Structures are given as structure tokens and as C-alpha cells.
């Protein structure tokens with residue numbers, strides 16, 4: 735089989751940030767400045783650390799300190815995803831990312847700066863006002879406002895891509911502690927619901943293996959707020 739990431743790697747090598755944003759939007763579902771920040775951060779890291787050829791086998795790791803829109807840009811461009819265990823999520827609420835190679839000496843940490851703060855550009859102000867209405871207050875936009883919001887969000891995304899790196903990020907080299915490779919565990923059948931469960935998540939009830947919900951235990955999940963108990 736061909737390298738499944740060949741297209742993405744070509745876009746990185748050619749410096750085609752617009753192409754990368756388009757690809758990332760295929761999984762993200764919309765164009766937004768957050769997505770553009772993730773795309774740009776991963777692009778800068780891939781270039782500087784020479785980690786373009788990520789193989790999805792945890793040789794290259796990405797650490798995200800947030801779970802906002804930008805993470806889809808990180809996953810798409812760097813190839814480090816939740817599913818291939820090369821994406822580590824720290825629930826710190828900072829739009830900050832660290833990339834490193836396993837066995838490498840240092841990682842690169844990029845922290846996003848506030849992009850539109852202090853801007854008196856009327857387009858930025860209009861975009862912020864529509865964002866507050868639609869996202870912060872969850873109010874319905876008129877069809878016209880909705881079209882306008884999409885357009886402004888797209889414009890801002892492109893501004894992020896085209897801005898100088900130091901306007902969008904502060905960038906530093908850091909020592910990022912390596913994490914273990916993802917272990918492989920056996921599956922065990924829950925004696926109540928019959929579903930298969932990774933063995934480290936099996937509980938014993940009346941001397942029989944059960945899954946966490948069947949045991950009635952609390953578990954944790956990632957939601958918009960971060961990692962929470964269910």
C-alpha cells in the first residue's frame with residue numbers, strides 16, 4: 735500500500751498551508767481561526783523538527799493542552815491522533831502544543847497568542863460580535879448573519895495562516911518527558927452485557943468480570959469542559 739499520508743506530507747513540503755487547512759476542515763467540518771492555529775502550529779513543528787514523515791506508530795508525539803478546534807488541525811497535519819496514541823491530552827485549558835521525536839533531546843512548544851485582541855479592524859470586531867452571539871450566547875443567527883459569520887471566520891482563518899509565526903505563537907524548545915508506548919491488552923467479555931472490554935477496565939462483581947457501567951462505577955470522559963467524571 736502507498737503511504738496514506740503522502741498527500742499531506744506533500745502539502746507540508748510545499749508549504750501549502752491553504753491546502754492543509756482545506757484538508758483539516760474535511761474532518762473538522764468548518765473553517766475557523768482555531769483550526770488554522772492548529773494547522774499552522776503542526777506545520778511549523780513538522781518543518782523545524784523535521785518530522786514530516788510521521789508513520790502513525792508513535793515515533794512522533796504531539797501533546798495538546800486543550801481540546802478546542804485547533805486540535806483537529808494538529809491531528810490532521812502532524813498525523814498524531816487520539817486513535818494512534820501519538821496524541822497526549824493534558825487538560826490544562828491552554829492553546830499550547832508540544833511536539834517531539836521519541837528518543838530526541840528536546841521538543842518544540844508553541845503557545846497561541848490572542849490574535850484579534852486590540853485590533854481595531856472592523857472585520858475583526860464584526861467577527862467577534864457574531865461569535866459572541868452564535869457561540870457564547872448560543873443565539874440563533876439570521877441566515878444573512880450566518881453567511882456573514884462563515885465568511886468572516888474563513889477570512890480570519892486565512893489571516894492566521896498568512897501572519898508571521900511570532901504574531902501567532904510564542905515558540906520555545908522544552909524538555910518534554912517521553913510517555914510509554916501504548917500497551918496492548920486482551921479483551922474480556924462482560925458477564926452482564928456481553929460486550930468486550932479491555933482487561934484493565936474490567937471489574938469483578940460476584941466473582942464475575944463486568945464492565946464499568948455494569949459495575950455501576952464512575953468513569954471519566956473528555957467533554958467540552960475537559961476530563962470529567964461521568
Ligand SMILES: [Zn+2]
Pocket residue numbers: 762764765766768769803
Ligand atoms: Zn472550529
Ligand SMILES: [Zn+2]
Pocket residue numbers: 924925926927928929944945946947948
Ligand atoms: Zn457490561
